[in-house]
Amino acid sequence: MYKRILTVVMALAFVVGLSGMALAWDTSTANLTQSGIGNVANITQDSQWNVLNATQFGVWNELYASQSGVYNDSYLYQKGNYNNAEIRQTGGDNDSWAYQSGYDNYALIAQAGGTNYAYSVQSGNSNEMDLYQTASISNTSYLYQQGDYNDAYIKQVSGNNFAESEQSGDHNALMLDQDD
Numbered sequence: 001m002y003k004r005i006l007t008v009v010m011a012l013a014f015v016v017g018l019s020g021m022a023l024a025w026d027t028s029t030a031n032l033t034q035s036g037i038g039n040v041a042n043i044t045q046d047s048q049w050n051v052l053n054a055t056q057f058g059v060w061n062e063l064y065a066s067q068s069g070v071y072n073d074s075y076l077y078q079k080g081n082y083n084n085a086e087i088r089q090t091g092g093d094n095d096s097w098a099y100q101s102g103y104d105n106y107a108l109i110a111q112a113g114g115t116n117y118a119y120s121v122q123s124g125n126s127n128e129m130d131l132y133q134t135a136s137i138s139n140t141s142y143l144y145q146q147g148d149y150n151d152a153y154i155k156q157v158s159g160n161n162f163a164e165s166e167q168s169g170d171h172n173a174l175m176l177d178q179d180d
Contacts, residue, residue, distance in 0.1 A: 025049050028069075034058075045069070052076075067091070072113075089113065115159075116140065124148055135159035
């Protein structure tokens with residue numbers, strides 16, 4: 001009888017320990033704000049839940065971010081001058097928002113996972129947007145560019161694919177490639 005009770009108590013302790021481990025998320029949060037001149041940021045996140053909030057304003061701007069985990073969220077805002085952003089996400093659920101405003105622009109969002117969501121807005125000048133999504137469940141992308149040279153490339157592979165693009169003025173171009 002004593003051995004049986006001890007065995008049941010040990011089994012319960014083991015199950016409770018495992019469920020406690022399942023509830024304890026490994027989280028990484030990066031908040032970045034830059035303002036003037038050289039602005040370069042390299043951010044790597046490798047946790048179960050990754051969150052990136054990045055804001056750059058002034059002259060040279062550049063952001064390189066890599067996220068790997070179960071949940072990846074990135075929010076990027078760049079304002080003026082040379083701009084450049086590369087966001088790479090791998091994991092179960094990937095969400096990325098990128099907004100750039102003026103001058104040379106360029107944005108790359110590459111996502112590989114179960115569910116991918118990307119939203120990008122570029123406003124003025126040289127523009128360009130490359131978006132790559134590979135998913136086992138679904139890919140969703142929204143892209144809006146407003147003025148000047150524009151250019152967009154969206155490639156979605158596997159899962160349910162949805163892409164929406166709106167370009168307004170100047171040279172415009174869009175290439176959309178969707179595979180099942």
